Amino acid sequence: MTTTEILPDDAVLRAARRARVLAAMEAADVDVLVLGREANARYVSGTPRLWTAGSRAFGPGCVVVRATGAVHLLSTWDEGVPDEIPHDHLYGITFNTTNFVTVLSGIEGAAAARTVATDGLTPGFAQLLPMAFPSATLVDGEQMLARTRAVKTPEEVEAIRASVGHAERALAAAEAALVPGVTERQLTGVFMQAMATGGITTPAGQDVAWITSRTSPWQRTSRDTPVAEGDLVAFEAGVVAGGYAGELTRTHRVGADGTDGDDTRDEPSDADLSRRQHELWERLVAACRPGAPASALLDAYDGAGLPAPPVPVARGLGLGFDLPLVTHALPRTAADQPLEAGMVLVLTAWVWQEGVGARFDQEPLVITPAGPELLSTHPFRATPR
Amino acid sequence: MPAGLMATAPVRHIPDEADLARMHRERSERIRGVLRKQGIDALVLLGNTNVAYAAGAVWPLADSGRANFEQPVAVVVADDEVPHLFSPVRDDEQLRAELPADHLHGPVYLDFDEGVQKFAEQLAALVPSRPVVAIDEWTNAMRRETSILFAGDAPVDGGKVISRCKLTKTPDELACMRAGLEITERAIAQVQARIAPGVRQTDLTATFLRTIFDAGADANILDPIWQVMPPRMADGPWTTTGDLACPLLSTERELVEGDVLWVDTGVSYAGFHSDFGRTWIVGREPDARQRAQFDRWRAIMDAVLEVTRAGATAGDLTAAAVAAAGGVKPWMPHFYLGHGLGIDSAEMPYVGSDIGEAFDASLVLSAGMVLVLEPIVWDDGAAGYRAEEVVLITEDGWEPMTDYPYDPF
Numbered sequence: 206m207t208t209t210e211i212l213p214d215d216a217v218l219r220a221a222r223r224a225r226v227l228a229a230m231e232a233a234d235v236d237v238l239v240l241g242r243e244a245n246a247r248y249v250s251g252t253p254r255l256w257t258a259g260s261r262a263f264g265p266g267c268v269v270v271r272a273t274g275a276v277h278l279l280s281t282w283d284e285g286v287p288d289e290i291p292h293d294h295l296y297g298i299t300f301n302t303t304n305f306v307t308v309l310s311g312i313e314g315a316a317a318a319r320t321v322a323t324d325g326l327t328p329g330f331a332q333l334l335p336m337a338f339p340s341a342t343l344v345d346g347e348q349m350l351a352r353t354r355a356v357k358t359p360e361e362v363e364a365i366r367a368s369v370g371h372a373e374r375a376l377a378a379a380e381a382a383l384v385p386g387v388t389e390r391q392l393t394g395v396f397m398q399a400m401a402t403g404g405i406t407t408p409a410g411q412d413v414a415w416i417t418s419r420t421s422p423w424q425r426t427s428r429d430t431p432v433a434e435g436d437l438v439a440f441e442a443g444v445v446a447g448g449y450a451g452e453l454t455r456t457h458r459v460g461a462d463g464t465d466g467d468d469t470r471d472e473p474s475d476a477d478l479s480r481r482q483h484e485l486w487e488r489l490v491a492a493c494r495p496g497a498p499a500s501a502l503l504d505a506y507d508g509a510g511l512p513a514p515p516v517p518v519a520r521g522l523g524l525g526f527d528l529p530l531v532t533h534a535l536p537r538t539a540a541d542q543p544l545e546a547g548m549v550l551v552l553t554a555w556v557w558q559e560g561v562g563a564r565f566d567q568e569p570l571v572i573t574p575a576g577p578e579l580l581s582t583h584p585f586r587a588t589p590r
Numbered sequence: 591m592p593a594g595l596m597a598t599a600p601v602r603h604i605p606d607e608a609d610l611a612r613m614h615r616e617r618s619e620r621i622r623g624v625l626r627k628q629g630i631d632a633l634v635l636l637g638n639t640n641v642a643y644a645a646g647a648v649w650p651l652a653d654s655g656r657a658n659f660e661q662p663v664a665v666v667v668a669d670d671e672v673p674h675l676f677s678p679v680r681d682d683e684q685l686r687a688e689l690p691a692d693h694l695h696g697p698v699y700l701d702f703d704e705g706v707q708k709f710a711e712q713l714a715a716l717v718p719s720r721p722v723v724a725i726d727e728w729t730n731a732m733r734r735e736t737s738i739l740f741a742g743d744a745p746v747d748g749g750k751v752i753s754r755c756k757l758t759k760t761p762d763e764l765a766c767m768r769a770g771l772e773i774t775e776r777a778i779a780q781v782q783a784r785i786a787p788g789v790r791q792t793d794l795t796a797t798f799l800r801t802i803f804d805a806g807a808d809a810n811i812l813d814p815i816w817q818v819m820p821p822r823m824a825d826g827p828w829t830t831t832g833d834l835a836c837p838l839l840s841t842e843r844e845l846v847e848g849d850v851l852w853v854d855t856g857v858s859y860a861g862f863h864s865d866f867g868r869t870w871i872v873g874r875e876p877d878a879r880q881r882a883q884f885d886r887w888r889a890i891m892d893a894v895l896e897v898t899r900a901g902a903t904a905g906d907l908t909a910a911a912v913a914a915a916g917g918v919k920p921w922m923p924h925f926y927l928g929h930g931l932g933i934d935s936a937e938m939p940y941v942g943s944d945i946g947e948a949f950d951a952s953l954v955l956s957a958g959m960v961l962v963l964e965p966i967v968w969d970d971g972a973a974g975y976r977a978e979e980v981v982l983i984t985e986d987g988w989e990p991m992t993d994y995p996y997d998p999f
Contacts, residue, residue: 209843244655255837256813257935258651258858259638260661262727262749281924282835284827297830298924300943327727328747345730347701393650394803397810401796404842410660411650411809415680425682429806445653515696516678517659525655530699538704 208404211253213287214447219251221358223276223289229353230271236318237338238269238346239309244525245324245350247448250278253285256407256445263325265305265334270314277312302333309337322346355521355528356547361449362571365522365549366580368444368451369569372409373583375400376442376455379413383438383457389414390428392440400444409443409450417456417563423515434459437475437562448524452551453581454567475561482556482564485509489518489554493570493577495546499531500539502552514555514565522549522569548572549580594993595979603982603989604764608860613762614646614688618671620755625668631721632713633666633748634739636700639933640664640726640752641675642861646688649679650809651858663698663709667716674716676709706731710738724748756932757939758958763862764982767932767960768991770807770859771980774866775994777801778855782997787847787873791816791840798855807857811935815854816840819973831923834968836976847873850880850973856935863935865962867978868994876999883967883975884999890914890965891979894927898981898988900957904928904941904950911942911965920965928963931980936962959983960991975999 213219226249230238240246243254246267268277276290281297296308309315321334321341334343357365378399379392392414400408417437418424432438436459443452458475488508492501502518513533521527529542529550549571557563569580621644625633635641638657642648645664652660662677675689678697685694695712699705706729714737717723723739724746725732732739739745759767780801781794795814802810815837820826827835837854845851849872856865871880893914897906911920911927919942921927927942939953941961955961961981968974980991 207842209841211839211841242655242658244658253839255839257654258809258811259654260636260657261654262637281831282827282829282838284835284838292828292830295830300926300940301945304944323730325727325729326733327749328725328744329749331744345733347730351701390803390806394800397799397803398796401792401799404792406792406795406799406813406840407653408810409656410652412652412679423680424686425680427682427684428808443653443656445655450653450655520659525653526659530659530702532699534697534708535699535702535704538702 211285213253213285214247214251215360216287218358218360218364219287219289221360222248222251225353226269226350227271227274229349230269233322233349235320235322235344235346235349236271236341237314237321239265239321239323239334240267240269240346240350241265242324242525244448244523246278247524248350248354250276250290251287252278252280252290253448254280258411263323263327263330265309265330268309268312270312272314275313302329306333306337309334316340320344322349324350351528354523356545357523357549357571361523362547362549364447364449365451365569368446368449369453369580370451371400371403371405371446372442372444372451372453373581374403375444376440376453376583379440379442380455380457383432383459385434385459386431388429388431389416389425396440396442405444405446407445409445409452410441413441415439415441417557417565419560419562422557422563432459437564439563439565441567450522450525451569452522452567453569453583454565455583456564456566478556478558478561478564481509481511482554482566485511485556486554489552490577493544493550493552493572495544495572495574497544498540499529499542499544500536502531503533503536503539506533511556514553516553516555519550519552522551544572546572546574594995595981595990596993599988599990601989603761603984604768604991605761606765608762608765610646610684610762611688613760613766615671616760616762617643617646617755618666618673621666621751622668622671624751624754625666625724628746628751629722630724630746630751631668632717632723633751634713634723634725635664635666635748635752636661636728637726637749638662640749643752643756643933645673645675646861647675647677647679647685648808648861651811658701659699661700663700665713665716676712700729700732703731703734706735710735714738722746724751726752753938756937757930758956759932759960760958763932764960764991766860767862767864770857770862770864771992773802773805773807773859774855774857774864775992776805777857778853778866778994782870785845785851785870785872787845789845790842791845792842795840802857807859809858811856811858811863812854814840815852817852818843818845819850819852821973822970823968829924833923836922845872852976861933863931863933865931865935865978865980866992866994867964867976868996869975869977871998879969879972880975881999883969883972884996886915887965887967887975887977890920890967891963894963894965895981895988898955898961898983900955900983900985902955904939904953904955905947908942908950915965915967920967922966925964927965928961931960931962955983957983957985
């Protein structure tokens, strides 16, 4: 589909997401929600705003009032803003924090609000928000939003599937450029060019290609090192389309002709790596059941006799970062987090061997009542075909 | 066609090469100087650009949503000249050369109580007991940690520490910035060569993204803007200010002959952000009215540069701009006449922003500051002209950091 104008997110998607947030506010007795994270603001407002790279410090980018159901949005113009956010609910860019206090305190319901939840805070806004909400206690809104966003509506799953498709097409271009002599940075450029030619201009990450290290699980020399024959090169392909992240990772061994060597031509040690990755993948898929604790995914590594990977074993996909985050660094969190139908994850199959490198693949999937359903159709060697 | 800014003024204070080790050492001295002065024992930084500044770490910045879980954290201890970095990102040769192994730590997950508890334990091992901690921002999970992060009252504002340190740039930093600006200009030249009817805005982005990485950029920092300006302001979207809507997002819209494009892009290189702005016309030479817009823009830019020097106030610059524009403010009310540039795309000093005229009058420019000047000329009925120039403030004036020609004007 060709997009030639900036439109709000689909009305069904918007209504479902907003209803969920208002219900969560009701359940937690939160009067006003002040959101700084772009993904949270997008979730409730359905408005595409300018993409910038990197983290952003908290600021009041979007305000939701439970009593009126109103969404107030930081946007100097109405392009891409849906009808349910009228002009008088828009407030413009400001560099003057006093203006934020004026805007926020003028919102209907601000003066009487008893509980105001935020998704983060800075020292400055910790002082300013009590001025805008004089009767309120400031509480945690991020946990509420994260739980709300973790389970996807069917429309969200389709949006993520579409994003994965965009990522796959750009990935194919980068894979085709994998020949000895090309650098990681150049491969990233090829991916980005293909992504934008495909109509999507916003990546999920910008570290697309990595020559896995033979000496350390998680290091690189520099992004300008040329790829050499026999290298295992991982492509982390991620785009943000319609706000939703679509991501997958694929590792290829650089053959003399630039193509991925098939199993029969692999060096013995790489064949061993592939075999172990395959076994790991089967354990991961088996653990990916609704109702199971997320820690079952950690156990899959232990069961396969593999060390913890340097990246999370699983993390949620959605508007940016979503629950669950499953990593060996947070075992209690994983044990307390059940996997649920409707969660969308990127699942990491990671194996590394000294002297060889890593096979690092990540698979986007949705958990259904029957088990995991893959969202990517891009070839992954650990998936039996 | 007029050449770029460097045809009008020489470059004297910006070295060709940066000494990165010296750059990081000098930053560490600046930061710890502020910490000692304010009685702060440890500075904890979460903001990507603050971490890049304090720890000298360079990594390709991700989408802001992904940045929430892939979040490097820097800790500067007042009596340790080397910062600590807690990072989920692959480290490279350069980082390993800068930071000893005992200062390079694995990732921390500060959106989770368990992650914060682990981080608090690690932090406690690095600092004296009952430390005074400064933080630039915090997650709600951090707010629940009361043993070290919120042991006393609210922590000191760590963002302000960095704001103060980064306000003026060292020669090594200027060399990095100039390199990033050059990369941007090289990529932009490729994009400008593609401008033609039938080309989509996203095609321009494709060329830009490919060429910035080929030219050595670490990341793109802004979904590139190639905004087709409406002839009349009233033909554009509604705005809260009643003024122009800009920047608007790019789509697969095809360019049409005669379109007036306002361009705004930036990249990240060596931890610094670049900024670029020009006006182009699709498939046509500018007409007399458009040339007149450009001439007025040049006159405004020249008038501002005439008063730009260390010791001048931001108010001196805005006054010069307003006078040259015939009494109106030649910038968009939701932005500014100019802004600082460095580890962030827009940082202090802001010139002509809604912080107000009293602020502008009190803001004194000093040598080593880097300013992006971005006046506009709006000529309702025939769109307008906007471009950006980046200059270094020096004791006796200014020095160009950008050198892109004004073609087709």
